[in-house]
Amino acid sequence: MTKPHSPAQHAELLRDEIRHHEHAYFVLDTPEITDAEFDKLVNELKAIEREHPELLTPDSPTQRVGGKAREGFVKVAHSAQMLSLDNAYNIEELRDWTRRVTELAGSREVEYECEYKLDGLSMALHYVPAGADGHAATNAALDAGAGARFERGITRGDGATGEDVTANLRTIRSIPLTVSRENLAKAGLTPPFEVRGEVLMPTKSFVAMNEQREEDGMARFANPRNAAAGAVRVLEPNVTAQRKLDFYSYFLLQEGRMARSTQWEALDALSAAGFKVNPHRTVAKTFEEIWNFVSATESARDTLPYEIDGVVVKVNGIPLWQRLGFTGKAPRWAIAYKFAARAAVTQIEDILIQVGRTGKLTPVAALKPVAIGGTTVSRATLHNQDEVERLGVRIGDWVMVERGGDVIPKVTKVVDEGEHKRPPHTRAFHMPTQCPECGGHVVRTEGEVNSFCVNVNCPAKLRESLLHFASRHVMNIEGMGDALVDQLLARGLVHDVADLYSLTEKDLLQLERMGKKSADNVLREIDGSKKLPLERVIFGLGIRMVGERTAEFLAEHFGSMDKLMEASEDELVEVNEVGPRIAASIREFFAEEKNRKLIERLREAGLTFTGERKVRGTRLSGMTFVLTGTLPTYSRDDAKKMIEDAGGKVSGSVSKKTSYVVAGEDAGSKLDKATSLGVKVISESELLGMLP
Ligand code: IVH
Numbered sequence: 285m286t287k288p289h290s291p292a293q294h295a296e297l298l299r300d301e302i303r304h305h306e307h308a309y310f311v312l313d314t315p316e317i318t319d320a321e322f323d324k325l326v327n328e329l330k331a332i333e334r335e336h337p338e339l340l341t342p343d344s345p346t347q348r349v350g351g352k353a354r355e356g357f358v359k360v361a362h363s364a365q366m367l368s369l370d371n372a373y374n375i376e377e378l379r380d381w382t383r384r385v386t387e388l389a390g391s392r393e394v395e396y397e398c399e400y401k402l403d404g405l406s407m408a409l410h411y412v413p414a415g416a417d418g419h420a421a422t423n424a425a426l427d428a429g430a431g432a433r434f435e436r437g438i439t440r441g442d443g444a445t446g447e448d449v450t451a452n453l454r455t456i457r458s459i460p461l462t463v464s465r466e467n468l469a470k471a472g473l474t475p476p477f478e479v480r481g482e483v484l485m486p487t488k489s490f491v492a493m494n495e496q497r498e499e500d501g502m503a504r505f506a507n508p509r510n511a512a513a514g515a516v517r518v519l520e521p522n523v524t525a526q527r528k529l530d531f532y533s534y535f536l537l538q539e540g541r542m543a544r545s546t547q548w549e550a551l552d553a554l555s556a557a558g559f560k561v562n563p564h565r566t567v568a569k570t571f572e573e574i575w576n577f578v579s580a581t582e583s584a585r586d587t588l589p590y591e592i593d594g595v596v597v598k599v600n601g602i603p604l605w606q607r608l609g610f611t612g613k614a615p616r617w618a619i620a621y622k623f624a625a626r627a628a629v630t631q632i633e634d635i636l637i638q639v640g641r642t643g644k645l646t647p648v649a650a651l652k653p654v655a656i657g658g659t660t661v662s663r664a665t666l667h668n669q670d671e672v673e674r675l676g677v678r679i680g681d682w683v684m685v686e687r688g689g690d691v692i693p694k695v696t697k698v699v700d701e702g703e704h705k706r707p708p709h710t711r712a713f714h715m716p717t718q719c720p721e722c723g724g725h726v727v728r729t730e731g732e733v734n735s736f737c738v739n740v741n742c743p744a745k746l747r748e749s750l751l752h753f754a755s756r757h758v759m760n761i762e763g764m765g766d767a768l769v770d771q772l773l774a775r776g777l778v779h780d781v782a783d784l785y786s787l788t789e790k791d792l793l794q795l796e797r798m799g800k801k802s803a804d805n806v807l808r809e810i811d812g813s814k815k816l817p818l819e820r821v822i823f824g825l826g827i828r829m830v831g832e833r834t835a836e837f838l839a840e841h842f843g844s845m846d847k848l849m850e851a852s853e854d855e856l857v858e859v860n861e862v863g864p865r866i867a868a869s870i871r872e873f874f875a876e877e878k879n880r881k882l883i884e885r886l887r888e889a890g891l892t893f894t895g896e897r898k899v900r901g902t903r904l905s906g907m908t909f910v911l912t913g914t915l916p917t918y919s920r921d922d923a924k925k926m927i928e929d930a931g932g933k934v935s936g937s938v939s940k941k942t943s944y945v946v947a948g949e950d951a952g953s954k955l956d957k958a959t960s961l962g963v964k965v966i967s968e969s970e971l972l973g974m975l976p
Contacts, residue, residue: 291332295339298329302345303462310457310530311560313903314930314976318840319860343414343433343461348454349525357439357447357517362408363478364540366440368613369596369620375575378597381619382571385599388608388616394599397547398577399565401594401620402532403509404484405516407453408446409533410436413475414462431465432475439516443613449516455525456483458532458560471557473536477543479559481533485512486590487689489528492831499829499865501733503674504667506696507688508591530590533559542602550602563903563974566964567600578621579962583940585623587906591689594622627686628661629699630654635666635679635713637720639744641752641826643737645726647672647713649683649695656687664693668733669715680710719744746780747773749826753781757832758824759813763806771795781824782882784810785889818845818895821886827873829866837861838870845883845893849874903976904932907943910958913951915968923971930975938963946971 302325309315309322326346333340340347372378386392414430437453438446453459468474485493490508497504505511515527536543536550544550548567555561564581568574578595585592599605599617608616634650647666654661664685666672675698677683682704687693700706715735717726724739737745747769754764761784772778777791787810792803819839823832830838841859842848848870856867873879887893909927911920911934918926923946924934938945938957945958945965958965966974 291336292339295329295332295336295344298325298332299341299344301325302329303460303464306345306457307460307558311460311558312976313905315902319837320841323860343430345461348457348461349521356519357449359441359445360436360438360448361445362438362441362443363410364537365613366406366408366443366446366480367610367615368443369618370611370614371594372619372621373624378574378578378619378621379571381597382574385608385616389599389604393569394604395546395601396568396574397551397565397598397600398568398574399534399551399596399598400562400581400592401596401622402482402484402562403507403591403593404482404512404532405509406440406480407449407483407516407531408438408440409434409453409459409479409481409531410438411463411475411477411479430462431468432463432473432477434459434461447517451521452516452518452524453483453531455521456529456531458530460558463557467556467558471553473543473553473557476538478535478537479533479554480535480537481531481559483512483516483529483531484508484590485515485527485529488589488833492833493527495831498668498733501670501731504671507686531560532562534561534596542605545602546600547598547602548600568597576962576964580943580964582623583961583963584907584943586689587908587941587943588689589906592623594620596620624657626657626688627684627696628654628656629682629684629704630661632677632679632681632683632695635672637716639719639721639737639742639748641745641748642828643719643739643742643745645715645719645735645737647715649677649685651683651685654685656685656693659687661685661687661693664695666695666713669728669735670733672713678706678710678712680707682706743773750778750781750784752826753824754784758820759816760820761806761809761813763802763809768795768806780882782885782889785814785886785891814890814892816892818843818892821845821891821893822848825873825879825883828869830870834859834861834866839895843895845887849880849883902931904930904974906931908933908935908941909971910935910938910942910945910954911948912945912954913948915946915948917968923968926975927971944971 305322330346386394411432412435414433437450440446485508490511494504515524533554536554551561566577581595597619605617631652632649636648638646638648649664651662677698682699683695684697685693686696719737721744722739722742724737724742726735727738728735750769754761789803792798819836823835837860853867853871856862927934938954942963947955947965
């Protein structure tokens with residue numbers, strides 16, 4: 285940054301820089317600086333604005349949370365009806381739709397644009413020329429570079445009128461508060477304009493939020509969609525801000541009409557203007573191409589960081605939209621292909637208790653096995669006693685079981701009608717007073733939803749902490765699953781996670797079904813885990829309330845295990861997303877002599893105790909790529925590195941889990957496999973287009 289001359293200039297430069305990083309992080313998913321560095325910029329700006337209140341602009345990045353509590357939401361009419369979509373539930377219905385389109389269009393050469401159907405809430409955002417209206421009073425403080433300003437955000441409502449939820453939407457950091465003149469020019473756009481799209485809650489935030497709600501004794505949200513809907517409509521923008529929502533745009537309107545001649549170009553313009561556009565989109569010229577996108581999307585569904593419930597296929601050419609028109613409330617030029625619901629009705633045979641690594645007792649429904657979205661489900665979580673009561677569920681009941689993006693199936697309601705009438709001999713569930721694993725006391729503290737086994741030596745806790753430590757997201761020790769851990773415990777070969785690092789071949793050879801080759805594999809995996817970064821080790825310790833993300837923030841902030849261990853509660857709360865409760869939990873953990881000894885043994889074993897302050901992109905996170913054939917410009921290794929730097933994974937073989945196959949010249953069997961599995965095949969240049 286060049287040296288600023290006046291506070292006004294300094295504030296302006298900081299705002300530009302903060303906006304740039306907000307865009308990089310929240311829209312492009314490719315952070316360029318650490319969270320700590322980002323916070324520093326914001327604090328610097330806040331300090332200037334405090335000292336010179338006359339410089340404060342309503343659209344300053346410091347003003348996302350207005351903090352004003354209000355009585356309710358004002359109803360506002362939409363500029364043009366917010367429509368819904370007709371659905372297709374199978375390939376025939378989708379094909380019929382394309383046939384109708386070609387007939388009505390009077391041409392067989394219709395182009396389609398395919399995109400994800402995001403499972404959120406649609407929203408209309410209005411942008412006006414910056415400085416056009418009341419804000420002009422603060423003219424001196426007006427943002428010199430801003431061309432357009434976010435004026436108002438409206439929920440879909442009944443399609444004709446919605447509710448003004450502007451204050452809450454302002455807290456969503458992928459929604460730009462201003463669009464610079466430069467970006468307007470890049471997008472070829474003049475305000476006023478309207479952006480429509482979907483607000484959603486990423487699965488990770490949803491899971492974390494529910495865990496937090498459980499800790500706070502509040503009811504869980506059933507799915508990310510409901511959680512997002514709740515967050516958008518709370519009367520306290522502060523609360524919305526904590527819910528970590530995201531916004532993806534898909535329509536760009538001017539005077540109530542699409543502002544471009546194709547949907548594809550409208551999305552490009554939105555992206556150029558700084559809005560988040562889902563990179564998973566394609567133009568299809570034939571039904572086969574549409575179907576390939578649908579199939580590839582369905583197989584990528586479980587790997588996505590948010591929930592989708594289908595694919596939206598739109599006619600790409602906007603002039604055709606006018607020709608095709610509407611039926612009732614839905615346009616003829618678009619259709620939603622809906623994936624099969626990942627829910628099914630089945631019966632609860634029993635309710636069992638699972639003891640977790642923290643000693644938490646979780647009631648788990650043992651179900652009559654049922655197929656849901658390609659997998660057979662025979663267990664579903666009931667979370668805790670309160671949830672069992674809220675659902676009113678009894679052993680023997682028929683229930684609805686859903687599997688979401690967080691993969692763990694859950695019971696969402698009791699079904700008691702028609703062929704699923706409650707049977708005569710159902711039984712109530714009660715939380716046991718003794719741990720079913722060790723007979724230890726079970727305690728539920730006042731104000732807590734969860735019950736815990738208080739026996740420090742409970743074998744179930746040890747078993748679960750070993751499984752957690754070895755799991756893929758933690759120390760990634762392949763082969764260290766239930767069967768192996770149970771045997772290691774039964775033979776007394778391990779008593780804590782540090783013992784894993786002193787296992788010998790001789791130890792392992794005593795075990796059942798363990799030959800020399802598998803023993804060596806396990807030892808190599810254990811040894812390999814020592815190279816994993818500090819955040820994994822912190823996560824692996826199993827400190828209460830410290831999940832994967834918090835562990836990353838801690839590693840990044842302190843840079844070493846020693847600094848973390850010494851940190852006071854005051855120092856800990858300075859870390860991103862660490863509040864007083866998490867700080868207390870961390871202090872408690874490190875105050876325990878037993879834990880400090882364990883950490884010393886992990887250090888001696890050679891695990892990574894210092895951190896590298898590297899920022900990895902997240903744009904491709906959750907996606908798996910397979911490279912095949914000779915790429916025109918990059919070597920395989922370089923392409924692999926680029927994908928990994930953007931947060932993606934590269935695998936050697938194609939499966940249903942593969943998100944994309946990148947094919948070059950002379951691509952062989954992997955390409956065939958991709959086609960047969962319906963995995964999307966892209967070229968090197970398409971790959972480059974997905975990268976930051
Ligand atoms: S287009 C004609 N595109 O699906 C206007 N909608 O069932 C329809 N949705 O209310 C909007 N992802 O909330 C469109 N990529 C997408 C979408 C999408 C999700 C939602 C939207 C709409 C509903 C219609």
